[in-house]
Structures are given as structure tokens and as C-alpha cells.
Amino acid sequence: MAKCFKCGKDMRSAMRSDDPWEMPSGGLNFDGGDSFGSRLYDALMDGIMVRLLICDTCLEENVDRLQHIKHGVDHLKSTGVKYICDRNGNEIPEQLELSFEEKKDERKESR
Helix, strand or coil: CCECCCCCCECEECCCCCCCCCCEECEEEEEECCCCCCCCCCHHHHCCCEEEEEEHHHHHHCHHHCCEEEEEEECCCCEEEEEEECCCCCECHHHCCCCHHHHHHHHHHHC
16 A cells, blocks of 8 residues: 555555555655655656655645645746746746756756
């Protein structure tokens, strides 16, 4: 049985399958390990990633620890952009996340 990473609650599948790891009911799944930050899991080194489940109750109780990101489209550039936002989806302008192209340009300038 799959359990919430934080509280240990049993997680059930939101789909007809019995696999809550793919789409849990009343929670979210997260995959990780494809970045350089962890000393435990680095898929770029050993090919191993991890997945965890967290229930909606634990997300709600710890909402102050989350960063909310709103996905959208920049119609002027026809590219996908992500905005840091509050819980209601209202953009927080001073925390606008750079698009992929802007990050690439920024890296070129810093060399």
C-alpha cells in the first residue's frame, strides 16, 4: 500500500487501476532526483529517481512551506512561462521566474 510521505495515511488510486503511485486520490505525486542538489538521489549519476505521495491534508496544513507556480503562455513570445503566484493564482511580479530562453541568455551573459 502506498502512503503519504508526511503523515503515513493510506493513499488510493484516483483511476480504475490499483496503482496510487500514478495518480493518487486526494493527493499529489512528485518525482525527483534529476538535479544536482541531492547527495542521496542523482538520476544523472546512477539513473535512480524517487517518487513520493503527499495527501491534500498535509499540503493544506503546510501551505506556508509551498511555492505556488502558475503555468501560462506568453502570447508575445509564444512560449510557455511559469509565474510565482499566491495560492489563488495571482501573479507575484517581483518573483517572476525566467523562461527557459531567458535563463539561457542569462547564462551566456555571465560567461
